[in-house]
Amino acid sequence: MGFFLNFQKRYVIFSIIYLLHANVHAQQQKAESFFAYDFNNQDFYFSEELDKGKPIFINFFATWCSPCLQELPFIEELHKDNPEVSFFIIHVDNLSQNNIRMKEPSPNRVFKILRERISFSKDQLLYDKYAVVARKYKVNLTGLPASYLISKEGFIVSSYKKIDSELIKKIQKDINRL
Numbered sequence: 001m002g003f004f005l006n007f008q009k010r011y012v013i014f015s016i017i018y019l020l021h022a023n024v025h026a027q028q029q030k031a032e033s034f035f036a037y038d039f040n041n042q043d044f045y046f047s048e049e050l051d052k053g054k055p056i057f058i059n060f061f062a063t064w065c066s067p068c069l070q071e072l073p074f075i076e077e078l079h080k081d082n083p084e085v086s087f088f089i090i091h092v093d094n095l096s097q098n099n100i101r102m103k104e105p106s107p108n109r110v111f112k113i114l115r116e117r118i119s120f121s122k123d124q125l126l127y128d129k130y131a132v133v134a135r136k137y138k139v140n141l142t143g144l145p146a147s148y149l150i151s152k153e154g155f156i157v158s159s160y161k162k163i164d165s166e167l168i169k170k171i172q173k174d175i176n177r178l
Contacts, residue, residue, distance in 0.1 A: 061090065091125065
């Protein structure tokens with residue numbers, strides 16, 4: 001009889017833990033898969049990055065976005081402090097508002113602007129040629145800057161607006177929990 005009661009208790013505890021875990025994933029949104037080019041003009045498939053089993057941090061960036069430029073040193077700091085996380089900057093200078101497309105600098109100009117502020121390699125810098133990725137993540141002109149932390153299972157753990165010295169602490173805590 002005692003064995004049966006212990007088994008029941010373990011089953012109930014296991015069931016509660018399972019439901020809590022399932023509920024967390026049910027509340028989290030699955031990250032949208034996408035295709036882009038990196039600044040080496042190579043194909044980038046988000047699904048292939050997820051297959052590596054690492055958390056992913058993506059940031060949407062435009063050269064005309066002053067807050068985007070201001071947050072780059074904080075993203076660089078996170079990148080250096082968290083080698084277990086894959087970091088990507090997605091260039092979206094081509095966003096449009098009211099069917100008016102923003103002026104887009106050359107990829108070389110964008111790379112130069114980014115390299116002045118961060119040390120990411122060209123394969124960590126992505127080009128959202130037709131703003132398809134930005135639309136999938138609901139990033140628009142008023143939504144920049146925007147960043148997302150994605151679990152190794154492919155769920156959006158958190159999203160962030162302008163990263164500053166206070167928000168970077170929260171992001172680091174979010175990364176530590178992964």
